[in-house]
Amino acid sequence: MLQAEKKQVDQERYRRQILIDGWGVETQEKLQDSKVFILGAGGLGCPVALNLTSAGIGNITICDADSVELSNLNRQFLHVEKNIGVDKTTSAVQFLSSFNSAVNFTTITDKVTVDNVNEMVGDADIILDCVDNFPARYALNQCAIEKQIPLVHAAVWGMEGRVTFLKPPATPCLSCLFPVAPQKEVIPIVGVVACATGSLQAMEAIQYLCGNHQSLQGQMLIMDYSSMRFQTLEISRNPDCPVCEQLR
Numbered sequence: 001m002l003q004a005e006k007k008q009v010d011q012e013r014y015r016r017q018i019l020i021d022g023w024g025v026e027t028q029e030k031l032q033d034s035k036v037f038i039l040g041a042g043g044l045g046c047p048v049a050l051n052l053t054s055a056g057i058g059n060i061t062i063c064d065a066d067s068v069e070l071s072n073l074n075r076q077f078l079h080v081e082k083n084i085g086v087d088k089t090t091s092a093v094q095f096l097s098s099f100n101s102a103v104n105f106t107t108i109t110d111k112v113t114v115d116n117v118n119e120m121v122g123d124a125d126i127i128l129d130c131v132d133n134f135p136a137r138y139a140l141n142q143c144a145i146e147k148q149i150p151l152v153h154a155a156v157w158g159m160e161g162r163v164t165f166l167k168p169p170a171t172p173c174l175s176c177l178f179p180v181a182p183q184k185e186v187i188p189i190v191g192v193v194a195c196a197t198g199s200l201q202a203m204e205a206i207q208y209l210c211g212n213h214q215s216l217q218g219q220m221l222i223m224d225y226s227s228m229r230f231q232t233l234e235i236s237r238n239p240d241c242p243v244c245e246q247l248r
């Protein structure tokens with residue numbers, strides 16, 4: 001694209017964030033040129049997608065194979081009652097595109113597998129793991145390692161949330177942290193825990209896309225919402241991890 005045709009940043013829309021120390025129009029342009037891949041339009045995916053859309057990320061792909069159910073509505077804030085039975089991707093983008101029509105949205109209504117993940121992720125600048133099952137997470141992890149794309153992992157359970165930034169070999173990979181998939185169970189969750197955790201996950205992605213230092217590289221942020229205690233734990237690579245060993 002010729003420089004003259006480049007879309008100008010909407011300085012009025014983003015006025016209040018352009019004012020942030022060290023941000024400016026230049027940083028906003030970086031966000032506008034960014035591509036993100038969000039796996040999951042559920043409890044974490046909704047606040048992640050909303051925060052990235054409102055911040056002005058230019059290109060957002062949302063992937064989810066499920067449709068909206070009544071039991072989703074206590075936490076999945078992009079979906080409304082009239083969309084019960086509708087694909088989550090369609091439902092999410094209906095809301096998001098009415099919120100910020102300048103963002104280019106791509107939807108993928110399919111399950112992620114090791115066979116299709118590379119094509120789905122494409123040339124994204126960052127991957128957001130907002131999914132609740134480990135086969136999909138492992139496929140995403142493998143793709144992130146192969147393509148050397150950073151992955152922001154988050155998870156919620158009850159009154160606890162976790163977020164970390166993964167980009168081996170500087171950090172562990174997901175399989176270093178979870179060599180064996182935990183048993184799949186119905187996750188107890190209240191909306192505010194998913195929303196707060198997903199918002200922190202989005203913040204981590206925005207920081208990376210802005211070109212700022214990674215606050216959670218090599219660290220797991222653990223939020224205990226029942227006591228309002230947040231802590232970060234050092235995390236390190238598993239020397240026997242078969243998934244990221246080629247990066248040693």
Ligand SMILES: [Zn+2]
Pocket residue numbers: 168172173174175176177237238241242243244245
């Ligand atoms: Zn690993």
